[in-house]
Amino acid sequence: MEALDILLTASFWVAAIRIASPLIFATMGELICERAGVLNLGIEGIMTAGAFAGWFTVYAGGDLWTGVLVAALAGAMFGLLHATLTVPLGLSQHVVGIGVTLLATSLTYFTYRLALPEVTSPPKIEPFQPLPIPGLSDIPVVGPALFNQTPLTYLAFLTVALTAWVLYRTPLGLAIRAAGENPSAVEAQGISVTAIRMGAVMAGSALMAVGGAFLTMSAFNSFFFEMINGRGWICIALVVFGSWRPGKALIGAILFAAFDAYQVRLQQLSGGVVPYQIFLMMPYALSILALILVARRATYPKALMVPYQKGER
Amino acid sequence: MRVEPKPAPSFAVTLLYPVAAIALTFAITALLVLAAGASPFSVFHLVWKGAAGSQFALLETLTRATPLIFTGLAVAVAFRAKLWNIGAEAQLYMGAVVTVVLGTGALPLPAFLLIPIIVIVAMAAGGVLLLGPAVLKTRFGVDEVVTTLLLNFIVLLFVSMLLEGPLKDPMGLGWPQSPKVIADAQLPRIVQGKRLHYGFVMALVSALVVWVIMKKTVLGYEMRAVGHNQQAASFAGVPVNSVLMKTALLSGGLAALAGFSEVSGLKGNLTLDLSPGYGYTGIVVAMLAMLNPIGVVASAIFVAGIFVGADAMSRSAGVPSYIADVMVATALLTMVVAILFTRYRLRWK
Numbered sequence: 001m002e003a004l005d006i007l008l009t010a011s012f013w014v015a016a017i018r019i020a021s022p023l024i025f026a027t028m029g030e031l032i033c034e035r036a037g038v039l040n041l042g043i044e045g046i047m048t049a050g051a052f053a054g055w056f057t058v059y060a061g062g063d064l065w066t067g068v069l070v071a072a073l074a075g076a077m078f079g080l081l082h083a084t085l086t087v088p089l090g091l092s093q094h095v096v097g098i099g100v101t102l103l104a105t106s107l108t109y110f111t112y113r114l115a116l117p118e119v120t121s122p123p124k125i126e127p128f129q130p131l132p133i134p135g136l137s138d139i140p141v142v143g144p145a146l147f148n149q150t151p152l153t154y155l156a157f158l159t160v161a162l163t164a165w166v167l168y169r170t171p172l173g174l175a176i177r178a179a180g181e182n183p184s185a186v187e188a189q190g191i192s193v194t195a196i197r198m199g200a201v202m203a204g205s206a207l208m209a210v211g212g213a214f215l216t217m218s219a220f221n222s223f224f225f226e227m228i229n230g231r232g233w234i235c236i237a238l239v240v241f242g243s244w245r246p247g248k249a250l251i252g253a254i255l256f257a258a259f260d261a262y263q264v265r266l267q268q269l270s271g272g273v274v275p276y277q278i279f280l281m282m283p284y285a286l287s288i289l290a291l292i293l294v295a296r297r298a299t300y301p302k303a304l305m306v307p308y309q310k311g312e313r
Numbered sequence: 314m315r316v317e318p319k320p321a322p323s324f325a326v327t328l329l330y331p332v333a334a335i336a337l338t339f340a341i342t343a344l345l346v347l348a349a350g351a352s353p354f355s356v357f358h359l360v361w362k363g364a365a366g367s368q369f370a371l372l373e374t375l376t377r378a379t380p381l382i383f384t385g386l387a388v389a390v391a392f393r394a395k396l397w398n399i400g401a402e403a404q405l406y407m408g409a410v411v412t413v414v415l416g417t418g419a420l421p422l423p424a425f426l427l428i429p430i431i432v433i434v435a436m437a438a439g440g441v442l443l444l445g446p447a448v449l450k451t452r453f454g455v456d457e458v459v460t461t462l463l464l465n466f467i468v469l470l471f472v473s474m475l476l477e478g479p480l481k482d483p484m485g486l487g488w489p490q491s492p493k494v495i496a497d498a499q500l501p502r503i504v505q506g507k508r509l510h511y512g513f514v515m516a517l518v519s520a521l522v523v524w525v526i527m528k529k530t531v532l533g534y535e536m537r538a539v540g541h542n543q544q545a546a547s548f549a550g551v552p553v554n555s556v557l558m559k560t561a562l563l564s565g566g567l568a569a570l571a572g573f574s575e576v577s578g579l580k581g582n583l584t585l586d587l588s589p590g591y592g593y594t595g596i597v598v599a600m601l602a603m604l605n606p607i608g609v610v611a612s613a614i615f616v617a618g619i620f621v622g623a624d625a626m627s628r629s630a631g632v633p634s635y636i637a638d639v640m641v642a643t644a645l646l647t648m649v650v651a652i653l654f655t656r657y658r659l660r661w662k
Binding site: 041081085088089090091092094095096098099100102103104105107109110113114117193220229233234236237240276277278280281284285287288291292295296298309310311 | 314315316334345348349397399449454455456458459460462463464466467470471473474477478547593596597600631633635636638639641642643646647649650653
């Protein structure tokens, strides 16, 4: 029964929401890119760059929100690179995405070594602190989980609402969705598909970078090599799992994070009888399983990965 | 702005674009070297000396190129059929696991029997690992990019589990490493006392075999047809799914050979740092070679030279050796642009 009791503890849900936060940012980022028709495999590297950029800004004396902004800008710059190669030039989104991931990761590691040549253990910063919402944070279980988190977690939830509102309630959102479904219809309205797609990739990449920055500025307090550890790839699976809808993707991210928090606790409970690697494999295996379950009825944006040229049909 | 096809350029011009891409890569890297407060010319000179300046350096470069030829071939084969195998890293480790399982005394056979058996089983293991994502792609429409990427993490954890469990070296003082393979399971060195081993020769032969398969066999033709236009290939009677399965087996098998040759020829045992990302670097190697199997050999040696040279340079010039990774990633991006411009031009209007 112990294994089920975990699900009722507040600390479990606090951890689940904390683990979900970076995934929510990055999943929304990827979702925006894909809704506009661009698969962004740069996500893993962009998250790494964001994690470093945000942390390093604070380490160098900037305040926390400046760090978030710098991370977002770094992400947008890699997004610009990705978009330039994939949108107007129409190069393979697979190859360019992997290339951007390799470049962003290696540039980050290079800069880290250059800035901190001597350190053996990475220096720490003062990260975001939990900000309880008066009244709401006193509700049992739900209060600590949802209303006693760091400001970046609240921002993550706000991002989902904003993404949904922009995509479904504004002309801009309509243009973004149409660019991913039927780009010639966008062009027929006198809107540039190229501009919409490039903008979407840059905005999405900025969100991915903020997701990375969450890890170094809210979940932990310093930067480690390989700290993204496949989270970017998991977010790509979450976008498919959420059938390209912000709300569903949010639920997917929270379910996934709850599972991740659960496996850590089961690991402690099992007392070393089952090798710990089995538990660590579960999140990745779960992502693959989720993809298999939804793949048959997944309705991809029709123009996803299809380059668009003005005047071509 | 439009991207439009242009008349096929002459062979010389076709070569000019990749050269320009490499030159651009060096220019961008030079900016980073300047940012690091060093002189680009002396740094590039040190890289060159470290990669090819002596017999030792050259042999080291060829040794480093060996796994990259295998993973580069694996990626080239898969990408040619538009099977996006980003999982060469995992397939490499599967090959290494098989080598250790069969090569540490479980099969007491002479070398001329043992090595071929290990090679076949290792290739099968790597191939089957990629067969999974290929089946998921054709049967369920699951994107193989994500599944192969996620499998890299799963397989590395699996290896970690083996190295702390059944494959743990009892003499390893607690380190997560496997025992050494027996003498009959080892590939001999090409030059006594140097690190270069017969895995390199195997890699060259593999490149040749892959070239023959791609250019001279029906399977190679079908793979190219599937990669070019799946609908058209299917309409013309090419069994698309079966071609993709064969591609997966071949690609995964080639990547597994990288793991086999690293364990059997160089390291002798399996550790968690057997591959510093050879699977991912294989993507760059394949793209630099424009997916040509013979070109893979040249680009693997080039990329290996950058890594080996940068290691040596970093020790003396103090520029972080990650400059090599930056350079290789930049080369990938400049090269895909260069390949585009050999066949298309930009029209501003």
